[in-house]
Amino acid sequence: MTGTRMSPGQIAEMVYRAGAAPWDLGEPQPIICQLVALGAVKGNVLDPGCGTGWHAIEYARAGCSVTALDVAPTAVHRARTNARRAGVTVDFRQCDVTNLDAFEGHFDTVVDAKLYDNLDTAEDRLRYASALHRATRPGARLLMYGFGPGEVNGVHNHLLDEPDYETVLPAAGFAITYIGQTTYLLKGFERICAACPQQMPDGPVHIPMTEIHAIRLT
Template sequence: MDVQDVDFEELYQGATPMGRKMPWDIGAPQPAVVALADAGEFTGEVLDIGCGLGNNSAFLASRGLSVTGLDGAPSAIEQARARARDVTFAVADATKLEGYEGRFDTVLDSALYHCLSEEQRHQYLAALTRATRPGARLHLFCFSPEVPDAFPAPYLISEANLRETVGRDWTIEKLEPTVYTTSMTPEELRQSVRVLLDADPTGLTGMDTDADGRVLVPVWQLTAVRR
């Protein structure tokens, strides 16, 4: 199986060899998102795009923010609604965002961008521009080329790609490497690669982990302001 062909709706239904444990679902907000919130980086109407099971959305709402969580997978949204009652969740196409024009002041993209093809990325950024107000802030996390070859990443994103695509209508204030916390231990990750992709996981040896033994993946962290 090519990871670019993975059906996220099937994943959220548990209808793949991975079962119901999503590598990106840590049952809590991403630590990097918590750090942004602690720094006051989320204001006004917040969009969590590609919200998945809603961990980040629920956390931001707990900070008193008005949050809308959107995802293309109906099963993800159904489960997110069960987890967080104080967030507006809905199914939406991130490359269109019809009905959300001029609505948001802050956008969180926690690992959606690298799931999109090159054409879709341009459509997505155009949709985000339409859905936000001038001066809105975008916080985006996506896999960088530092990710090991054996890691199941849909696409690895270059710095140049981000600067060209995001920089068209947004002023990039920060673009730097950081890490993204997964739900998997090194052995669970290797087993997932064996089962899901029928691939050799040898190249995953030596990836960094956090204090709880969860694999940390290299990502870009971008902050940009809509012009």
């Protein structure tokens, strides 16, 4: 065993291959369906860290032109299959979202569903947010969901870094218009610390998430 640390994308690839991604519900998250129903997802849409594509498919169904990126090849392969079965067109690409040079000024809406909180360091998060700034139009909306504090029925997040949304996003040229708490569904959750509930339900559990809305400044 060497001391080389695996990247979040490499870990995700292993989890996808094992068929054990707790965030892969086989359908979109309820909060994403809600966003779409409210008409908040419009125009040229970027889904960074798209996983197996359920959210990108939802945006395409709503009539958006969707680009969806993930660094894990198994995720992208499954996302293409899922979109084909759903009968929608999405531009899925396998790439690292910290470099979006190919999309200069292109996107009207970015919906980041648990990608930002996957990135290892504050430097990675700033590089990513700066790449989003370059890839979006002035006035574009960034809607973000990442690990949040607190608990839902005893379920809490582990290895939670200091939430740095409020320093990183303005530094990258986004004005935050809303920041609040919501939940995300994960399946196959196991008790991993003494503070976790003694008994986890068999079905999906809600975990605490932070929801951020921001506007891309010029």
